[in-house]
Amino acid sequence: MMHMGGCTGLSKRKFNTFKDVPNKNLIEGGTPTCPGCGGELGLKLALKVMGKDTVVVNASGCMTLLTNWPTTPMKVSLIHNAIENASSTATGIVHALKALNRKMNVLCYGGDGATYDIGFQSLSGAAARGDDFVYVCYNNSCYGNTGNQWSTATPLYARTTTTPIGKKHRGNPLSRKDMAKIMGAHGVYSATACTAFPLDYMRKVEKAKKFKGLGFIDLLVNCPTNWGFEARNGIEIVKKAVLTGIWPLYEVEGGRLKINYDPGPGKFLPVEEFLKSQDRFKHLTKKEIKEIQKAVDKEWELYRAGQYWKTDEY
Amino acid sequence: MSKVLKYSYDFEKGVPVMPANASARKNKTGTWRIWKPEINYDKCVKCKICFTLCPHGAISWKGKPVIDYTFCKGCLICADNCPVKAINFEREVK
Numbered sequence: 001m002m003h004m005g006g007c008t009g010l011s012k013r014k015f016n017t018f019k020d021v022p023n024k025n026l027i028e029g030g031t032p033t034c035p036g037c038g039g040e041l042g043l044k045l046a047l048k049v050m051g052k053d054t055v056v057v058n059a060s061g062c063m064t065l066l067t068n069w070p071t072t073p074m075k076v077s078l079i080h081n082a083i084e085n086a087s088s089t090a091t092g093i094v095h096a097l098k099a100l101n102r103k104m105n106v107l108c109y110g111g112d113g114a115t116y117d118i119g120f121q122s123l124s125g126a127a128a129r130g131d132d133f134v135y136v137c138y139n140n141s142c143y144g145n146t147g148n149q150w151s152t153a154t155p156l157y158a159r160t161t162t163t164p165i166g167k168k169h170r171g172n173p174l175s176r177k178d179m180a181k182i183m184g185a186h187g188v189y190s191a192t193a194c195t196a197f198p199l200d201y202m203r204k205v206e207k208a209k210k211f212k213g214l215g216f217i218d219l220l221v222n223c224p225t226n227w228g229f230e231a232r233n234g235i236e237i238v239k240k241a242v243l244t245g246i247w248p249l250y251e252v253e254g255g256r257l258k259i260n261y262d263p264g265p266g267k268f269l270p271v272e273e274f275l276k277s278q279d280r281f282k283h284l285t286k287k288e289i290k291e292i293q294k295a296v297d298k299e300w301e302l303y304r305a306g307q308y309w310k311t312d313e314y
Numbered sequence: 315m316s317k318v319l320k321y322s323y324d325f326e327k328g329v330p331v332m333p334a335n336a337s338a339r340k341n342k343t344g345t346w347r348i349w350k351p352e353i354n355y356d357k358c359v360k361c362k363i364c365f366t367l368c369p370h371g372a373i374s375w376k377g378k379p380v381i382d383y384t385f386c387k388g389c390l391i392c393a394d395n396c397p398v399k400a401i402n403f404e405r406e407v408k
Binding site: 031071078198 | 332334335336337338339340341342343346361362363365366367368369370371372374375382384385387388389390391393394395
C-alpha cells in the first residue's frame with residue numbers, strides 16, 4: 001500500500017518555540033468537559049494548526065458533549081456521527097468538497113474506543129483508499145464517556161470497571177495494541193504524540209495535514225476522572241509516560257520508523273514513577289511492576305536494534 | 315425554552331440551524347471553580363506555555379496571558395506548568 005508517495009514539503013519546521021503558537025483559539029470557553037480534560041486540549045491544539053477552513057468530524061465519545069444544542073463552543077464546522085463511521089463520513093466530506101471545488105481541511109477526531117475498536121474498519125478502509133484527511137485519536141486508554149470501560153488501548157494491569165481488582169482478577173490481563181504501527185503498515189503517515197509535548201504534536205499535525213493521503217496521530221491525553229489523579233497533575237503524568245518509555249514517541253513515514261525521543265539505554269525513568277501516580281495502578285505489586293519494566297526494556301532494545309516490527313508492545 | 319426558540323429550524327433539510335459562533339459562552343463554567351489561579355505579572359516571562367496548555371480556552375493572549383474567570387474551571391494546569399511559578403492560586407470565595 002505504498003502508492004501514496006512520500007510526504008512533501010516537510011523541511012520547514014513551523015512550530016519551534018511556544019512563541020510560534022497561533023494566538024487565536026478556534027474553540028472557546030463554556031464547554032461541559034471535566035476540568036483539566038486532555039481531549040479538549042488536543043482538539044484545541046489541532047485546530048490551531050488546521051486553521052479556520054476546517055471541518056471537524058467527531059466520532060461519538062467525550063467530545064460529543066462539546067456541542068450540546070443549542071450551544072456550540074466551536075468557531076469551525078463540526079459534524080457528529082456514530083462511533084463506528086467517523087472515517088467514512090470524513091471520506092464523504094473530502095469527496096463532496098472536491099466536487100464543490102472548495103479547499104478545506106478535514107479533521108477527524110475520535111477517542112480510542114472509536115479508533116482502536118469500533119471504528120477500525122472504516123479507518124482502515126479510508127487509509128487504504130488514500131483519502132486526504134487528518135485523523136487524530138485522543139487516547140485516554142478507556143471508554144471514558146460511558147464510565148471507564150476496557151478498550152484495546154488499556155495498558156496491562158490497569159483497573160477499569162470491566163477489568164476490576166479482586167482476589168483472582170488483577171485488572172486488565174492483556175497488553176494494549178499499537179495502533180500507530182498498524183496504521184503505519186498501511187503506508188500512510190502515522191505518529192504517536194502526547195499533550196505534554198504540544199509543539200511536537202503540532203508539528204506532527206502539520207505533517208499529517210500536508211501528507212497526501214490519510215495522516216494518523218495517536219495522541220496520549222490525560223483523563224483525571226478515569227485514571228484517578230488531581231486535575232492539576234495531568235500534564236506532568238502524561239509527560240512521565242514518555243519519560244519512562246511507556247509511551248514511545250515515533251512517526252512512520254513510507255514504512256520507515258523514526259524515533260522522536262530516546263535518551264539512550266538505561267536513561268529512562270523507572271516505570272514505577274508513572275504507575276504510582278494514578279489510582280488505576282494503585283493495586284500493583286512489586287512483581288507486577290517488575291514485569292512491566294521488563295516488557296518496556298525489551299521493547300526499547302528492539303527499537304534500538306531496528307527490529308521495529310518485532311516489538312512486543314507493553 | 316424561550317432561548318431555544320431563538321434558533322431557527324430548517325424544515326426543508328430537517329435540521330436545526332446552529333451557526334459555529336462559539337455560543338457556548340453562555341455557559342458560565344467558572345462557577346465550577348474551587349481553586350482560583352492568579353497571574354503575577356511581575357514574575358511572568360511571557361513564555362506562552364500556560365496559554366498553550368489551558369484545555370478550556372480560558373486564557374487568551376493579549377501580549378500577555380489573561381485569564382477569563384467566566385470560563386476558568388480551576389484545573390490549575392497553568393499553575394503547575396508555569397516555569398517561573400508566576401501563577402499563584404487560592405481557595406475560591408463566592
